[in-house]
Amino acid sequence: MHTVGVIGLGNIAAMYSTPDNAAPYCHVGGVRHSKHVRLDCVCDLSKEVTQKFRDRWGSSFPELHYAESVDAMLAARRPDIVAVCVRGPHHFAVTTQVLNHANPPRAIFLEKPPTCSLQEMDQLLALSKSKRIPIVVSYSRHWSPKVMRMKELIDQGLIGKVQRVVGYVHNTFLSFASHTTDQVCQFAGYCPTAVFARGVVPKAEVPPGFEPEPEMRSMVIEMANGVTAIQSGDGEYGGFYVDVFGDKGYARAGIYLPPYARDKEGKAIDLNALGFPPEISVFTVAYDQIARHLDGGPPPDCCDDQWAIVHEIGCAGIESVHTGNRITLPNRARTRKVFANG
Numbered sequence: 001m002h003t004v005g006v007i008g009l010g011n012i013a014a015m016y017s018t019p020d021n022a023a024p025y026c027h028v029g030g031v032r033h034s035k036h037v038r039l040d041c042v043c044d045l046s047k048e049v050t051q052k053f054r055d056r057w058g059s060s061f062p063e064l065h066y067a068e069s070v071d072a073m074l075a076a077r078r079p080d081i082v083a084v085c086v087r088g089p090h091h092f093a094v095t096t097q098v099l100n101h102a103n104p105p106r107a108i109f110l111e112k113p114p115t116c117s118l119q120e121m122d123q124l125l126a127l128s129k130s131k132r133i134p135i136v137v138s139y140s141r142h143w144s145p146k147v148m149r150m151k152e153l154i155d156q157g158l159i160g161k162v163q164r165v166v167g168y169v170h171n172t173f174l175s176f177a178s179h180t181t182d183q184v185c186q187f188a189g190y191c192p193t194a195v196f197a198r199g200v201v202p203k204a205e206v207p208p209g210f211e212p213e214p215e216m217r218s219m220v221i222e223m224a225n226g227v228t229a230i231q232s233g234d235g236e237y238g239g240f241y242v243d244v245f246g247d248k249g250y251a252r253a254g255i256y257l258p259p260y261a262r263d264k265e266g267k268a269i270d271l272n273a274l275g276f277p278p279e280i281s282v283f284t285v286a287y288d289q290i291a292r293h294l295d296g297g298p299p300p301d302c303c304d305d306q307w308a309i310v311h312e313i314g315c316a317g318i319e320s321v322h323t324g325n326r327i328t329l330p331n332r333a334r335t336r337k338v339f340a341n342g
Contacts, residue, residue, distance in 0.1 A: 002291045003040035004031050005079035005105070007070055007094060009053040012111055012138075013042075013085035019060045023281045025140075027083050027109070028057055030283020036291035041077040043067035070094060074103045081290055083109040088175060088340040089210070092120040095135070099127050107290050108135045113174035113342055114307060116210065118315050118334035125308055136290055136300050137307035139182035141240050141255045143285040145277040150244075150253040150261075151186060153274060158261060160248025162187065164228040167242045168235030172213045173199070173314045175342025177231065179240055182302065182310045184221065184229050187244050187253070190309045191224040196326040197317035210339035214321045221313055255282070 006013050006027055017024030024030060031039045039061050044050045050066060058064070067073035074082075082105040084095050092115045095108060108128070114137045115121045128135045141147065154162065165188040169180035185192070197219040204212040221229040235241070241254020249269070251261040259276060261269040289300035302310075316327040318338060 001035075002037045002080040002106075002294055003077070004037050004081045004083060004287065005041040005043075005073055005077060006039070006083045006085055007043055007073070007098070008085035008087075009042055009044040009049050010085065010087075013083070014053050014057055019057060023279050024283070025281065027085060027283050028061075030281040030285075031287055032060060033281055033284045034287050034291070037081065037287045039064060040079050041065040041067060041073050043069060043073040045069065070097055071101070074098070074101045078103045078105070080106045080294060081109055081287070082107075083111075085111050088113050088342050089116055089207070091115060092124060095124060096127060099124075099131050099133060104131060104133060106133065106294055108133060109138060109286065109290060110135050111138045111342075112178050113314070113340040114311055116174075116340050117337040118312065118331060120337075121308060121311055122334065125304065128304070134293070134299065134303050135307070136286065136303045137310075138286070139179050139302050139307070139310060140282045140286070141179045142182050142186055142302055143282040143289075144255040145279060145285060146259050147183070147186075147253045147255060148285070149274075149276050150251060150259050153261075154187065154244060154246070154251060158249065158269070159244065159246030159251050160264075162227055162244060162246050164230070164245040165242055166230045166232060166245075168232055168237075169216070169239040170233045171215055172340070172342070173197075173216050173317050174311070174338065174340040175213060177216045177219075178310060178314050180231055180242070181219075181221075181313050182307075183240070183242050183254075184231060185306070185310060185313075186301075187242055188221070188227040188229040189223055189225050190306050192221050192229075192309060192313050192329055193224050194222040194326055194328045195313055195316035195320055196220045197320040199317070199321040201321065204339075206339040210337055213338040213340050214318050216317060219313075219317045219320075
């Protein structure tokens with residue numbers, strides 16, 4: 001069983017769920033339900049935040065090691081997987097610190113957005129590859145069991161050849177809409193060639209050296225395989241889902257709504273007969289994939305090149321909003337640094 005250390009004990013690490021949740025939407029809850037990993041150590045700079053974590057989760061992890069800094073945690077323990085769950089503007093610095101530590105982990109599970117600029121992304125990827133430590137980015141809706149099962153069925157020909165994928169989401173490009181950018185790629189392919197987007201740049205105060213993060217209104221992603229890929233605002237059922245159109249039918253997949261498909265004649269397909277799994281924590285699924293990879297299995301989803309492609313699309317969308325132009329990939333403007341605080 002592989003050990004996990006968590007850096008940052010805020011909402012996505014622990015506080016979005018409670019120990020009695022059967023499908024917890026947080027890292028420590030997902031780890032707790034896994035048969036392949038166990039929580040070994042955690043750290044947070046805030047004693048108040050750490051105490052809140054203890055109050056909620058302490059009895060679930062009675063042997064947990066607590067630390068007050070990254071260096072202290074990695075000096076005392078050497079977890080196989082480190083989850084970086086601090087706020088977005090600190091992702092680059094903290095992940096770099098973990099990679100360069102004398103006792104680095106074997107894999108990193110990094111919350112989105114991975115970095116605030118493409119320049120930082122390039123540096124992080126180069127460092128992780130030189131250390132041979134894979135980074136998985138938490139585009140968490142990707143690991144919904146029913147979404148993954150729909151992907152399998154579509155790959156097997158459920159609706160024929162995929163022609164168009166439309167994803168529904170709103171809000172900021174990197175801190176929020178990136179979940180659906182990944183979902184679009186999950187079904188359309190991780191092969192973008194150009195991006196054209198529309199959005200709004202908010203009037204917001206941000207720290208020196210940063211720009212405000214634009215909000216996405218629409219985005220067209222040109223794919224090398226010819227699939228039409230579009231992101232739009234919230235659809236009929238809110239956000240975080242995709243409509244997938246094939247030459248022999250149509251399907252809908254998302255974490256917060258039931259799967260649906262129909263054939264070329266418009267008749268609903270009986271998905272219950274096709275073995276859809278029950279919902280479990282998306283974080284359990286992700287950690288299990290990482291653990292299998294450490295045991296010699298295939299790379300996890302949203303690992304290395306996949307997350308880099310999603311981030312490249314999001315940053316190109318931001319560049320398109322600022323310039324009004326279609327942005328070919330890779331994006332030449334790699335130093336724009338947005339305050340992506342998700």
